[in-house]
Amino acid sequence: MADTINAGIAPPKLWMNANGRIVCERHGGRGFRAALAASTDPGYLLTDLDNWDRLTRDEVNSEPDLCVCEDCGSRG
Numbered sequence: 001m002a003d004t005i006n007a008g009i010a011p012p013k014l015w016m017n018a019n020g021r022i023v024c025e026r027h028g029g030r031g032f033r034a035a036l037a038a039s040t041d042p043g044y045l046l047t048d049l050d051n052w053d054r055l056t057r058d059e060v061n062s063e064p065d066l067c068v069c070e071d072c073g074s075r076g
Contacts, residue, residue, distance in 0.1 A: 013076040014060060014067060015045065015052040022055070024069035024076055 013025045015032075025036060031047040039045055045052040060067040060075060068075055 014055040014069060014074075016055055017050040017052050019050075022067060022070055024072060024074045026074075027069055027071035028052070 014022055015025070015028060016022050023032075025033070028036070029047075031049060032045065032052065035045045035047045035052075043054045045054075055067055055076075064075070
């Protein structure tokens with residue numbers, strides 16, 4: 001599949017909250033970005049408003065039409 005993410009590049013930077021909203025790091029909001037900057041866990045964030053899990057490359061590749069930022073359409 002031409003638009004799947006290659007093994008040779010960085011993993012996707014897409015996050016899904018507890019309600020299923022998917023965003024890229026740019027569109028997560030201020031609280032999200034503050035939590036990301038302070039985080040020591042690269043795959044999980046806890047903000048005042050939500051829990052976020054980073055999507056893996058396999059998750060993005062398995063559902064390429066669904067795993068996009070809901071604000072800008074980026075795949076991360």
